[in-house]
Amino acid sequence: MLSAVPRQVIRATSTRQIQSVANTRYYSSGKDSGEKDSNTTNSESDDSSKPEGAEALMSILSSSPTAASSDRTTSASSKGNSAALILETLTKVTDRQQQATSRTANFLNSRMFLGGPGSGRAFLGEPQPCSHNLHIHASMNNTILTLTDSNGDPITTQSAGSAGFKKAARSGPEAGYQAMAKLIEKVEEKNVQIQTLHVLMKGLGPGRDSAFKAIRAKTNWDIKRISDTTPIPFNGCRPPKARRL
The missing domain is CATH 3.30.420.80 (Ribosomal protein S11/S14)
Structure with missing residues (x-):
């Protein structure tokens, strides 16, 4: 899932950490190795204050602080576009996984391979006897x-x-x-x-x-x-x- 996001988007948003909220992976911006962020420590101590789902992704990406270096500064409009692009990419990957799971379930529950609904006969099991x-x-x-x-x-x-x-x-x-x-x-x-x-x-x-x-x-x-x-x-x-x- 993470490999689907372009590296240019990651650089544009200066993302460093990967957090998980409601079983959804998203990118959040962080400080350099020598600096400390008080907001991060507060959010780790209080899990109930974290937003959930797509709103968490948009809020974190839109409110991410810029780095100290002038080369890494970006405008608010570019951050919003990058956040929308990341959210769209993650949504497509999640939908693709759900479609693959549903296709597999339909294949295993089909009448052709299971011998009818409720029969419990697997398509790799013993075939039915002939007359x-x-x-x-x-x-x-x-x-x-x-x-x-x-x-x-x-x-x-x-x-x-x-x-x-x-x-x-x-x-x-x-x-x-x-x-x-x-x-x-x-x-x-x-x-x-x-x-x-x-x-x-x-x-x-x-x-x-x-x-x-x-x-x-x-x-x-x-x-x-x-x-x-x-x-x-x-x-x-x-x-x-x-x-x-």
Whole structure:
């Protein structure tokens, strides 16, 4: 707040001290280091006689005594202009801080991030569950798809092997695409209404991305979340012995 006041204004008013009245910082003129001001000591002893707010700033700046040196003497009109400039600058800074605080409060209380008024759900908290979950297990040998409800109970399942692919072809991208197409047909036959969908992908097989592309191409399901549940070992089981050829 204090850095917003130009140095020329501080020199013009010969300000030396910073006082605080009613939680408002303002500049007040003072004597040199060798001189003493009786008014300052009286005001420090009696806090009730201090004015408050903007009136305190105007009264102190307008009644500030000039320095003993002739180079530092200024007219009363220049002091009034300097006091008004300082007061205007401090008022703008205070208004800016109040606006930033109100914007932060409105952001945290918004319906988008808190899930509605009074819900107490923070925007960094746990997201709301979706109506259905789709598990895509893409291994190096097969692609297995499972559709469940919000509680995790399975509704239908489909794999690349049951879609007609055999042996090494079960892990290919085409097998994952056709397996998802079969799963979509089963969902339509059972007349399952999918409102929001959470896609959980496990494994790094070739049918991983092709199965997801089939969802976007053949359905209009509202995908709210996409998660990767591939397990990552962190100094876990001992790896198998290296193969010797």
